[in-house]
Amino acid sequence: AHLDRIDAVDGAVHAFLHVDRDGALLQAAASDERRERDEARGPLDGVPIAVKDVLTTRGLPTTCGSKILEGWIPPYDATVVERLRAAGLPILGKTNMDEFAMGSSTEHSAYGPTRNPWDLDRIPGGSGGGSAAAVAAFEAPLAVGTDTGGSIRQPGAVTGTVGVKPTYGGVSRYGLVALANSLDQAGPVTRTVLDAAMLHDVIGGHDLRDSTSIKTEWPSFTEAARHGATGDMTGVKVGVITELAGDGWQAGVMNRFNESVELLVQAGAEVVEVSCPSFVHALAAYYLILPAEASSNLAKFDAMRFGLRVTPEGNPSAEEVMRATRDAGFGDEVKRRIILGTYALSSGYYDAYYGQAQKIRTLISRDFDAAFAQVDVLVSPTAPTAAFRIGEKLDDPMAMYLNDLATIPANLAGVPGISVPSGLVDEEPLPAGFQVLAPALADDRVYRVGAALE
Ligand code: GLN
Numbered sequence: 001a002h003l004d005r006i007d008a009v010d011g012a013v014h015a016f017l018h019v020d021r022d023g024a025l026l027q028a029a030a031s032d033e034r035r036e037r038d039e040a041r042g043p044l045d046g047v048p049i050a051v052k053d054v055l056t057t058r059g060l061p062t063t064c065g066s067k068i069l070e071g072w073i074p075p076y077d078a079t080v081v082e083r084l085r086a087a088g089l090p091i092l093g094k095t096n097m098d099e100f101a102m103g104s105s106t107e108h109s110a111y112g113p114t115r116n117p118w119d120l121d122r123i124p125g126g127s128g129g130g131s132a133a134a135v136a137a138f139e140a141p142l143a144v145g146t147d148t149g150g151s152i153r154q155p156g157a158v159t160g161t162v163g164v165k166p167t168y169g170g171v172s173r174y175g176l177v178a179l180a181n182s183l184d185q186a187g188p189v190t191r192t193v194l195d196a197a198m199l200h201d202v203i204g205g206h207d208l209r210d211s212t213s214i215k216t217e218w219p220s221f222t223e224a225a226r227h228g229a230t231g232d233m234t235g236v237k238v239g240v241i242t243e244l245a246g247d248g249w250q251a252g253v254m255n256r257f258n259e260s261v262e263l264l265v266q267a268g269a270e271v272v273e274v275s276c277p278s279f280v281h282a283l284a285a286y287y288l289i290l291p292a293e294a295s296s297n298l299a300k301f302d303a304m305r306f307g308l309r310v311t312p313e314g315n316p317s318a319e320e321v322m323r324a325t326r327d328a329g330f331g332d333e334v335k336r337r338i339i340l341g342t343y344a345l346s347s348g349y350y351d352a353y354y355g356q357a358q359k360i361r362t363l364i365s366r367d368f369d370a371a372f373a374q375v376d377v378l379v380s381p382t383a384p385t386a387a388f389r390i391g392e393k394l395d396d397p398m399a400m401y402l403n404d405l406a407t408i409p410a411n412l413a414g415v416p417g418i419s420v421p422s423g424l425v426d427e428e429p430l431p432a433g434f435q436v437l438a439p440a441l442a443d444d445r446v447y448r449v450g451a452a453l454e
Helices: 002-013 021-036 081-088 128-136 155-161 195-204 221-229 251-266 279-300 317-328 330-345 351-372 397-402 408-413 445-453
Strands: 016-019 049-052 091-093 142-149 162-165 186-188 237-240 270-274 379-380 417-424 431-437
Touching: 002 016, 002 021, 002 091, 016 128, 021 091, 049 081, 049 128, 049 330, 081 091, 081 195, 091 128, 128 142, 128 155, 128 186, 142 195, 155 162, 155 279, 155 417, 155 431, 162 195, 162 445, 186 195, 186 417, 195 221, 195 417, 195 445, 221 445, 237 251, 251 270, 251 379, 251 417, 251 431, 251 445, 279 330, 279 351, 279 397, 279 408, 317 330, 351 408, 379 445, 417 445
Parallel strands: 049 091, 049 142, 237 270, 237 379
Antiparallel strands: 016 091, 142 186, 162 186, 162 417, 379 431, 417 431
16 A cells, blocks of 8 residues: 555656566565464564665665665665564655755755655655655554754644654664764654654664663663653653754744643643753754764765776876766765865864864853753754745755754763654644653653653
């Protein structure tokens, strides 16, 4: 049914870069056989899923939305993908994304934009717009995304879906093609909080192949979501972040946010306002740290090891092949960030830029520590606006970056966050998102509070 739905709507939505019809049907048949033989099956066995094209899939193309990886078929599965297969989830295909996960609109994909199912002239958010649009358009019941600065949560907000960025180290990064290693996390993209929790229980947990993976006993997130769904928030202390509201925030987004806060009060939560003064510098710090890490990560795309190779006329040197390949293979946003990152890391500027940004990162973590000493969870709107029009911010990188204002602090500090739908904004019939943040390791809290709002 989902493959049929993809056939019917994906020409317009363009959520997928690759659909694995045969593979998905084989995996679905295997799941049916397990059921017929009465074998032990996990709760998501047989439920199809879409995977963001930044996670490696054995035998299936993985492009990261870039021309430079066109034609590359990874010889191995990311741990997340391996766990999906082991749990019996048929993989429908790979979803569209901003090139190397750089962007907030999926317009930076080298394979053309994804469109928002709510309004095809609008963006589905980014970088994981493909995963969010696939779920919003009922092409897939579940998807996996990755969130480095908001790429799961912001697409969730603007497509009316649920998106979770787990605690840094909660889900393995093995096989996640790195954008910024110290910020990247894979996580669920779903239509309900319970679905997200069940998916997190499948993909999360310690992995020896990721040195930053946390070794701990995680609680059942499914249980946390079920607990939250009872709607009882008695004893839960909620902090509204002062700095993530005000000028520049769309009125309809703020109205839906305030209503959701009111719902939590009615459910018995205690709500206070909490100031996180360093958050105003988060965007500036992020857009130095991310390009710095990305410029280093992208050096491996050198025309020798993966995908595209452009060979200039004559008898070119290896360096000339490399230059021609990178020039043809990378898009403008990727080049912009490589230049920014290389500059920020260069000797003489390192202390002034990268060093300063790292100090801000520490201040942001301290703001979170101080806030979580007073409250159990922090809340804000997920993004300052509803979905904007395709093309509207494409020529203005700063305007595009500003969309990440509310999502970036969680990545800088490594804490978990969820975006749940908070209703449609008044100005247009477009969804807005409500963000819940919790201390590192306390992902169960975002599921509990998120589920209470459904
Ligand atoms: N929009 C942010 C950026 O462009 C977030 C990216 C992400 O989370 N992958 O960097």
